[in-house]
């Protein structure tokens with residue numbers, strides 16, 4: 272449970288959470304005021320002063336209006352807080368599925384991601400409202416009569432603490448119940464499926480034994496769950512009802528010590544309208560959404576972790592890329608997209624890859640980056656096939672920026688240092704300057720400003736992804752048409768920044784200017800591949816001359832799709 276709670280706590284460590292807290296402050300006022308208003312109004316009415324009494328009730332309504340204005344803002348901030356959590360979980364789910372190739376797991380886990388997002392949002396709202404009530408009631412009670420606060424607050428906090436302790440137990444019981452449920456379903460399914468064979472072979476007793484044990488285990492798990500539910504009710508009685516009973520019991524004594532009837536009524540109001548419903552709501556939310564959050568998130572984290580753990584933890588030795596007889600087809604009976612490719616890309620080299628649309632350039636990028644595995648032959652990164660590297664080693668060795676850059680809701684800074692979370696603001700600033708993204712960062716409102724991905728143009732998203740890749744520790748950078756939405760000048764600046772960054776740069780080029788900047792160019796042509804310098808290829812490769820002729824008019828103009836005559 273600690274893992275799931277700290278995951279949620281991490282999601283709360285950002286500026287949106289601070290804004291949410293700030294907008295909650297106005298809501299404390301009406302909570303603090305209503306007990307005082309009831310007390311003063313009652314005392315005034317009892318003393319025959321109707322108008323001051325009405326004025327106190329009027330003040331209560333005004334405070335409630337202020338609180339509701341704050342509440343409206345809170346809902347607005349909630350999305351900014353919850354969506355990054357969802358984005359991160361989707362990334363884990365898809366990443367895990369890419370490694371395992373299990374599509375059905377993606378659908379199932381995506382449903383679970385939605386559950387986690389919704390329960391997390393619900394929990395944030397309920398816990399926030401509980402804190403608001405607690406602060407408000409404490410402030411109100413201390414201003415009204417500290418002696419009443421001393422009577423009411425300790426049993427309330429005791430009940431709350433006991434309830435939290437029981438919740439941990441409840442989580443284990445729910446988990447056990449779910450497991451027992453699944454085991455029962457599996458064994459019952461097996462027996463029902465083979466009922467004719469069981470009858471024919473006269474093995475009813477064995478079948479009974481097969482389902483009997485899971486039925487017993489399931490019943491025991493349900494009984495344990497029921498006991499925990501009873502314990503929760505007891506804890507609620509301590510926190511929610513005991514303060515009320517104590518206050519009523521010592522009411523005459525308090526009145527004898529000068530506490531007014533109105534103050535007593537105000538104290539009861541704080542318990543009945545404030546503490547008791549708040550405790551009830553937070554306990555049912557923690558018991559329901561909280562448990563669903565912990566269990567579902569646990570399943571997602573477990574599902575995305577084994578692939579990671581199971582992956583052989585091989586270390587990479589250097590980052591030279593070697594392709595030997597590299598062949599790849601999308602399916603056992605499909606024509607190979609790449610066939611028998613031989614190429615070595617030395618450390619520190621700048622290679623451009625060109626070829627007609629659909630020839631296999633992105634496929635090659637996927638193979639180099641370990642997202643696809645060769646059908647035949649070998650591709651080594653250092654001396655290890657990239658798909659066999661541990662995820663963290665792979666991420667530290669290569670970075671792939673595709674055409675459609677990924678940007679998530681969160682601050683500009685978080686987006687830029689996504690691949691190197693420990694980078695300093697200075698390092699981020701240097702990367703922004705190197706790539707030429709200063710104007711974009713300024714337009715977005717600086718590094719601390721929030722990014723709304725939907726409001727960025729495709730080129731702006733690419734700039735963010737390029738800065739991110741530039742900052743990453745990976746010595747091998749693969750740009751798969753990652754600058755196609757930038758103008759030629761911006762593309763030049765970004766590519767030159769990568770070339771000067773050190774390490775290897777492989778660019779899937781979509782403009783001749785991009786290819787001309789590389790030291791060597793790989794031309795993919797049907798199943799053939801030729802590699803050389805621009806001058807050499809102009810002499811020896813008909814395909815390259817065609818591409819060059821097709822591209823040349825666009826070197827200073829707009830992006831054009833490469834579709835030479837075959």
Ligand SMILES: Nc1ncnc2c1ncn2[C@@H]1O[C@H](COP(=O)(O)OP(=O)(O)OP(=O)(O)O)[C@@H](O)[C@H]1O
Nearest residue numbers: 601602608626627628629630631632633634635779
């Ligand atoms: N997931 C996939 N399943 C089956 N076939 C695929 C898949 N991805 C790509 N292909 C096919 O493999 C071939 C090579 O695709 P790839 O995307 O690698 O080419 P490309 O040269 O990068 O094209 P472009 O430059 O237009 O993006 C194409 O015929 C494509 O249709």
